[in-house]
Amino acid sequence: PEKIIIDTDPGQDDAFAILLALASPELEVLGITTVAGNVPLPLTSRNARQIVELAGHAHVPVFAGCARPMAGPLVTAEHVHGATGLDGASLPEPVIPLSSTHAVDFIIETLMREPEGTVTLCPLGPLTNIGTALVRQPEIAGRIRRIVLMGGGCFEGGNITPAAEFNIFVDPQAAVMVFASGIPIVMMPLDVTHKVRTTTARVDRIRRIGGHLGAVAAGWLDYFERFDEEKYGTDGAPLHDPNVIAYLLRPDLYGGRICNVEIEAESELTRGMTVVDWWGVSQRPANALFIREVDDEAFFDLLTERLQRLALR
Ligand code: BDR
Numbered sequence: 249p250e251k252i253i254i255d256t257d258p259g260q261d262d263a264f265a266i267l268l269a270l271a272s273p274e275l276e277v278l279g280i281t282t283v284a285g286n287v288p289l290p291l292t293s294r295n296a297r298q299i300v301e302l303a304g305h306a307h308v309p310v311f312a313g314c315a316r317p318m319a320g321p322l323v324t325a326e327h328v329h330g331a332t333g334l335d336g337a338s339l340p341e342p343v344i345p346l347s348s349t350h351a352v353d354f355i356i357e358t359l360m361r362e363p364e365g366t367v368t369l370c371p372l373g374p375l376t377n378i379g380t381a382l383v384r385q386p387e388i389a390g391r392i393r394r395i396v397l398m399g400g401g402c403f404e405g406g407n408i409t410p411a412a413e414f415n416i417f418v419d420p421q422a423a424v425m426v427f428a429s430g431i432p433i434v435m436m437p438l439d440v441t442h443k444v445r446t447t448t449a450r451v452d453r454i455r456r457i458g459g460h461l462g463a464v465a466a467g468w469l470d471y472f473e474r475f476d477e478e479k480y481g482t483d484g485a486p487l488h489d490p491n492v493i494a495y496l497l498r499p500d501l502y503g504g505r506i507c508n509v510e511i512e513a514e515s516e517l518t519r520g521m522t523v524v525d526w527w528g529v530s531q532r533p534a535n536a537l538f539i540r541e542v543d544d545e546a547f548f549d550l551l552t553e554r555l556q557r558l559a560l561r
């Protein structure tokens with residue numbers, strides 16, 4: 249299996265990414281590292297532990313990471329995810345403790361220990377932990393197999409400002425470090441995640457998995473949808489983060505282009521914008537695979553089938 253570290257700020261859509269990974273024998277989740285993002289760090293760290301317990305994978309360690317971005321104040325998204333970050337279903341307080349190691353130390357120690365080029369990082373939130381790890385131990389850059397992340401946008405614009413996607417906006421300084429690191433990057437921007445929508449029919453299929461997992465999963469999706477449905481009048485909402493894991497499992501479902509992507513970190517107006525040279529009009533070197541296309545029907549087939557497996561365990 250491909251060894252991965254999931255770096256996350258759960259978040260209902262993060263939860264689906266974690267469940268999808270834990271349900272998939274093609275992947276070995278070495279650990280889950282948490283970061284401040286959708287909600288503050290104590291909540292993302294609690295939520296991550298609730299999710300691994302829900303999945304029946306309480307042996308997967310959870311490490312708390314950075315509580316605020318590399319520079320500037322934390323921006324959160326309770327308006328989307330609710331006060332807990334995981335509104336929509338109630339789960340018991342987690343039993344498993346947080347690991348005593350800091351997430352950044354875990355990332356560095358794991359990458360220095362595992363054979364070079366064997367560990368994939370899956371960032372689903374602001375890039376603070378990854379950027380900090382790169383500052384602390386620059387040698388890890390050459391040891392990472394690849395980074396597959398959710399963040400950014402191009403033709404689709406932004407979702408927290410007109411120019412910026414939330415994860416990159418919260419910590420643009422960290423994003424600058426990641427995109428300048430030379431590590432192979434695959435990015436799942438809003439351009440693709442906005443094509444992966446939870447329609448009523450798709451949520452009902454997940455609800456019909458039944459049991460505790462089916463009820464919790466459907467409860468999260470019902471809650472998560474209401475923001476987009478009220479604001480934009482759509483049926484359903486984009487399910488961003490699980491695309492990262494689905495790409496690892498089924499890259500054939502996705503299409504994109506390798507191009508140069510730079511991060512705007514200074515401008516007040518466009519802070520956190522990913523400047524994507526889709527048309528190759530600059531001389532800047534390519535540094536990321538920018539994904540734009542997805543077979544969304546096949547994505548939901550995969551997600552539903554894997555959740556079913558977890559429910560049957
Ligand atoms: C991203 O921001 C968060 O709110 C979601 O969990 C996702 O990672 C989408 O812009």
Ligand code: CA
Binds near residue numbers: 257259261286373489
């Ligand atoms: Ca997230």
